[in-house]
Amino acid sequence: MNFGRDTCARLDSSDPLASVRARFILPEGTIYLDGNSLGPLPSAVHKTLSSVIQEEWGTDLISSWNRHDWIGLPRKVGEKIAALIGAAPGQVVACDSTSINVFKLLSAALKTQEGRKVILSTRENFPTDLYMAEGLSQLLGQGDCELRVVSANQVRENLDQDIAVLMLTHVDFRSGRVFDMEGLTRAAHEAGALTLWDLAHSAGAVPVSLDAHEADLAVGCGYKYLNGGPGAPAFLYVAERHQSTLQQPLAGWMGHANPFEFDTHYQPAPGIERFLCGTPSVLAMRALDTAMDIWADIDMQEVRNKSVELCELFIRLVENSETLGELRLASPRNPAVRGSQVSFAHPESYAIMQALIDAGVIGDFRDPDLMRFGFTPLYTRFVDVWDAVSILERIVGDGVFREARFRERLRVT
């Protein structure tokens, strides 16, 4: 490679985020480029969870709902996330799964859009978002809710008077392509539609300005760039101006105006809490809560700068390698419209990725032919990028990936 490892080491030594890596437990001998699928373990989580299990659950038992403010966790964690996605307080709660939050917000939004019944999305969108819209459409009937999918570059021209909600994933999970949140939100509003942004690959990955861009609704994931642990609670955002008019159908007790009065009738809470439903897992919530503390002194712009540098370095090293000549960049070349991941296509991507994982470089494979690498500036070093490409060169150059064991399909996530 024509860019030395020593240069990377120098970049690391002048990296303002270098010290943040110590806030994570990372396994020895592994280069983890899959934090966009499951963030690694924050160092503080084990100790906190021990205390939650032993003291809060074990000793204080039921009184912990008040004493340790378990009841306030959805809002408390929500506010920490809000700070990363450009949302003023009172608009974000952590709760349920991304899928369920999509359902809540789509159904709430449809109810307010008199005469408009279409959810517009892209066929490249994350499948579960489309599934939830399909499920809602089947429940309400095609006449009351229709999912319309178009290709990513045809969104604007399809914003017509039928569209109730434009549902987009801000950063594409395969390619890392970033949609223009500001421009598309404006276009949607001009067409009379509301916007629902899925921030699964955005929160903690790229700067997001929900309030400034006048986004209406958003959902996102706690276990990717936010490092909240496997299956961590998701989150949702509802712009304050919509909170009194939007009412979601998953009307569980946590979203009630007076959750402890055991009213016979549902009365939605006045603010963002009306988008809660049932009792959340306190263990899961406290893990995410602890993981979010990592961000307290982090400047998202600094994260973004390093993310771009890591991705650019990776692309440059791969593309300058003769051995890797068959790999084709499947992410936008322009960093301004690329998230914090890089995908390369290759006919043997599946086997190459298996061989990489076997060699300690963890990325993932996405159909049909993509190797996906997540670059997470909080704990990924420039030397990690260099080492990953060096191992990739060996695997492709020596034909390691041709071994039968790397071709056998496993279940992947």
Next chain:
Amino acid sequence: MNFGRDTCARLDSSDPLASVRARFILPEGTIYLDGNSLGPLPSAVHKTLSSVIQEEWGTDLISSWNRHDWIGLPRKVGEKIAALIGAAPGQVVACDSTSINVFKLLSAALKTQEGRKVILSTRENFPTDLYMAEGLSQLLGQGDCELRVVSANQVRENLDQDIAVLMLTHVDFRSGRVFDMEGLTRAAHEAGALTLWDLAHSAGAVPVSLDAHEADLAVGCGYKYLNGGPGAPAFLYVAERHQSTLQQPLAGWMGHANPFEFDTHYQPAPGIERFLCGTPSVLAMRALDTAMDIWADIDMQEVRNKSVELCELFIRLVENSETLGELRLASPRNPAVRGSQVSFAHPESYAIMQALIDAGVIGDFRDPDLMRFGFTPLYTRFVDVWDAVSILERIVGDGVFREARFRERLRVT
């Protein structure tokens, strides 16, 4: 009291379940009679969660979905619960919250009940179950889904040709009254309705025979008698005969026939997995999974026998006490129709319960005037019952509860 503590100690020493208490961590000096609200900490959970956090999440990271079968947890935990509620394998999954599971099953059931649009329930039902039905009704419109509530003793006469689903909580959360699952299920079927049973206060508390009683649908809670931890995943049951015809609208990726193929269209899984939605918290799921292992060698009939004895003892001690003459039994006197809890009414119930909690006897208060005591045979001793009544006598007899600090209303769960 006219029944000595030594007699209770003798009952404990001959109790076949006595040794099970050691499987829990119980705080010193506390008599915990609130396991029907939040089960205590199983001893094995802390160690298991440490290993899940450090080894599975921390070291094996994303590969744990396969290596540690994270993906199989909803089904694996579901089967452990199935064994407690009379369900043959393949009919129970652990997932989401009870509220969300109610929504899934109600909406799925309504779709198959051509021409019938009414959900029949009782006004005494747990509020969140009613809220979820209200939410569904608001979403679909009153013409397509109507919630009809009657009093508990008027259920049968209201089972007419309008009723799509009869939704009942098997054991009433306030009084502990048990509905006749077998008879009401038969009556519902004769009227052409399906049944949805909420087992929140039944699973692990009383024997349940879902299959034998031909129940159609059920939901339940992981954090009460199952001791899965605060906000533990809930569960749902769908009788095998309904699985291919019922389709629920919360169509997330975990319920897809091929969750790892990232199809554009939703295709429900062929079996019980179609009732899953998004990614579950692995920490929460593994805590519940570990808690369920406690039941492996437990005979539910033995649990029931001891539960009845504990409740009978409690009632007898309270009712034989002159000091407690103002307390009025608010649970059925007949143990055959009473769950694993006893409620007493008193005009000063709130203050008395606060004083009891202050003295280390943890029960809870329920509006308007109920003191609720849960008797959980896995870890509650006969001497605990005796001691609890003795402390209750002191609090009522000495007027301790009249102190101002016990009258101030806190948020309660």
